[in-house]
Amino acid sequence: MAFQSFDEISQPSLGPSRATALRGKLAELGLDGFVVPRSDEHQNEYCPPSEERLSWLTGFAGSAGIAVVLKDQASIFVDGRYTVQVREQVDTSTYTPRHLIEEPPEKWLGSVLKPGMKLGYDPRLQSMNEVERLRAACEKAGASFVAVKENPVDAIWTDRPAPPLAQIVLHDVALAGESVASKIERLQAKLREQKLDAVFTNDAHASAWLFNIRGGDVSHTPLPLSYALVPAEGQPTLFADGRKFSNAVRDELSQHMAIAEPRQIEAVLAGSVKGKAVRLDPAMVVEHFATLVEQAGGKVQKGGDPVALLRAVKNEAERAGARAAHIRDGVAFVNFLAWFERTVPGAKETEISVAEALERFREGTGVLKDLSFPSISSAGPNAALPHYRVSHASNRAVTPGFFLIDSGAQYVDGTTDITRTIAVGEVSPEMKDRYTRVLKGHIAISLARFPKGASGAQLDSFARAALWEIGTDFDHGTGHGVGSYLSVHEGPQRISKLGTTPLEPGMILSNEPGYYRVGAFGIRIENLVLVEEIAIEGAERTMYGFETLTLAPIDVRPIELSLLTQREIDWLNAYHAQVRETLGPLLDEPERQWLDEVTQAIG
Template sequence: MTTFQSFDEISQPALGPARVKALREKLAERGLDGFVVPRSDEHQNEYCPPSEERLAWLTGFAGSAGIAIVLAAEAAIFVDGRYTVQVREQVDTGTFTPRHLVEEPPERWLERTLAPGARLGYDPRLQSINEVERLRAACEKAGAALVPVEDNPVDAIWADRPAPPLASIVLHDVSLAGESSGSKIERLQAKLAEQKIDAVFTNDAHACAWLFNIRGGDVSHTPLPLSYALVPASGEPTLFVDGRKLSNAVRDNLSHHMAIAEPGRMEAVLAAEVKGKTVRLDPTMVVERFATLVERAGGKVQKGSDPIALMRAVKNEAEQAGARAAHIRDGAAFVSFLAWFDRTAPEGTETEISTAEALEHARSETGVLKDLSFPTISAAGPNAAIPHYRVSRASNRPVTPGLFLIDSGAQYVDGTTDITRTIAVGDVTPLMRDRYTRVLKGHIAIAQVRFPKGASGSQLDSFARAALWEVGTDFDHGTGHGVGSYLSVHEGPQRISKLGTTPLEPGMILSNEPGYYRAGEFGIRIENLVLVEAVEIEGAERPMQGFETLTLAPIDTRPIDVGLLTRSEIDWLDAYHRRVREVLSPLVEPDERDWLERATAPIG
């Protein structure tokens, strides 16, 4: 029986029409002609507590990114390329018209859809500064007005809305964090002084967790304590957190480095601390409400990146060691799972759910599993063509011949993992074999790439796509995202994508996960986590960097068309599998060891 994931159907599209009708009535009472419903909370979290899942409650859409706009006569829901199939399955498309978030952004839709004089409402607690600016510009072009609301009208009709979370906060031991909270605060304050910034305010709960070496349980799959922080360039920081989450011991420990205040006292604290001062706010993360509070307190908002984000992204030696240990432990569990899968899948009795349960069980056998880092994507047949598919009891498919995709991760106190393998079950078609090999070529290209210091993920992204471009296809998600240290499995600012502009630095952890998706048929993704490291190249004229692969688990060689691989690619795969075998063999059972020997046998 699983502990950290549910397979209950959480999407209820049939409820959408009645809920939208109730919302429209509420908007009319308030003199509003429409309302914006983002998939976010005050912290802009990827995983929101149930009390903040307004988009899912209203529309039925359960993805991690999206936004709905409800007008008096029509409504639209905007999602990116990961969710174009899923959204049509989860929402009532007679009520919400699905639209592509990138190809037709909400602002462009508003420009041509809003009537002159219309009043579009939004919740300033849920939209970032940048988002509000884009919405306001769109409304102005349409001759309409963007109107902030004090009380969210969705909450007014959500009769059984869950209570906010109150999970206990725990200290993250310095042996795992690698640096004391006091030292981190000193480093941050030095950066603020250097940049002539009087203070930084963050609503990013990940930033607070990292800076103050705390962890919690307010959201699923990420050990977050929902909180906010104000850090001055000199003097004592303030952590805003519900005091009911703090034991006396934890409060006493934290009080050595910071003041602790209830979130309800934020306005009063800001009034006392920021008057006449410059306060850095990240406009992509900080919601408009907090910018308003700073300005109301007499502070001057300076828009710019949150310096904590980049500090957190570069893992120190203790965090890197923890990541390696976590991946070895996770790799042994994954080998146990793969050996089980190869033994049982051909019998035709396994399903997507039973497979996800088996993998979680293998991880729980480590005795130190804290959580999954996200709900397991266990996908057979056409379900694998949905990049962020979530199996439910209603969608559960049997494991049948072809390709099976499983994307999963774990939270251990010393590290966060994320791995995807696409596995052959019986025979695969020539097309499957070709596309699998091209995805593998892209994966190897990223694993082997060498790049100059200062290069960003946008400069590497095409390496993962080149083999797919050769045959006229591509994938609609980034090649890689940043990963935290016992924090979020999706961490910025580093990433490998067309939009990845942050220079990569040694110590950053990212995923390497090219894919291919044929709607209605099958999907492929191969993912390892990698660590940026400095590399020595003989005769190099500038500092160079590359990747250390952290993830250790066999990559299925059965679907490979070896003729499409270069000698260098074959050598990389054989060397990777030799390392997997050498590291993991002592950690698995004898029968699993025999399987591992076969699974990692050289192909060249």
């Protein structure tokens, strides 16, 4: 079974006609423009095909972006990961690409909207925070921000796919490490502690974790699309399409919660939240549900979703599962690397054939459920695109230089994500310098020690210091949170300038600094790490550090040894010894010998 497709999903040539059709529909509705986010009602990173409105309209296939279509112009906003990709996938005579961070939509709207103009939006697709920002920009310009009942993109999308109906399955409590009853009890205690009467969430990850359920409604993340209302006292309600439940699953879940259809959310809220304080996460809950709570007489209490922090801290069973998954995945990845070294020099391998080979090695575990995202298999200048997605149209041969492979797997006991940059033949002194500086940043995070209460924002610069020394940087965060057989990109924990959530033992994050020379090459080295408490002799505070979960050799051939300190060399040698000792006994003899060779001590 193939878990990824290499078909070209972007159709830039259709952008102009679809924009024209949308403008025609807007004219019928009396609107001067419309906002098209890359999101669904659950604010998912991966949306089902029926929700890919931005991609269908513009051709842009990235995981984050937003378009604004006005009568006489249109813009598409993406972050630093997609500034090159967007120009390749979108008709730029129709949509002007803009930087989502440097020139956000609200700033641009302030310069183009005129008094009296009406800008439409779908309140089911945009978070409370987004609506607030965009409404303020409209009002400042003398324009109005108008909610629509029916999305005009849907009206012109005549061959829109049907919504998904994958079966909901129970996640084994031995893997979850905690029963549904216990999770509900802990959440309700948090609500009472914060003097909240209830929490409503449209985050399907929250429902999946809280109720120990998984599904298959979106690619690469085992999600059942669902919503939840959890009161501080009494029974929660899970909202999901009834066709997704077998009788056995429904019977099991009904012991802990009521089960209702999504169309019943309004009625359930109307009968249960009047006069009550309901927590809504304004960064995640779409405005539609905030409106329903208010119409039902509830008091919207804005704040972080308490489920997110509970989910982020992995219990002992989840930590053990993550370690087991990474050993299994490490064996598959070492088999792949050994294949790569044997095969690539004498064969005409391509980005696609390499990605397919890695998937085969993971399938060889016999327990692969899915990839955790489409593999970023990239040669030459394609590797300079941090979120490159190879297609038959973009597929490049593996040629001398750097080859970057960023990939991950979903196993029932854990989610993996690993990036390695491999030297193919000789690489230039500049490439060695940049590779070594990225490695220095990776090691700096791996060795970091930090006090309880420190956040990812305080660690982010550790990964960048060696690049800053020569006047360069990378345009993505250093690390994202990772779920337990859930999303490979999980919040609220992260290592970035925006990572303000304190890091706690049990949180899993990625450690992935990079460097990208547009049009030439890209470098990224990524392991997953687990926050743990550490003992420091004489320490006056509780101190934390990282346990590295990912086990796979790091290519030492492009290292400029003179740039590494002895401490950095010692870390790399110790890491490679751990990889060799852990995975070696699990490999066949040829691969074991290869691993022994590539993990020998340096320096």
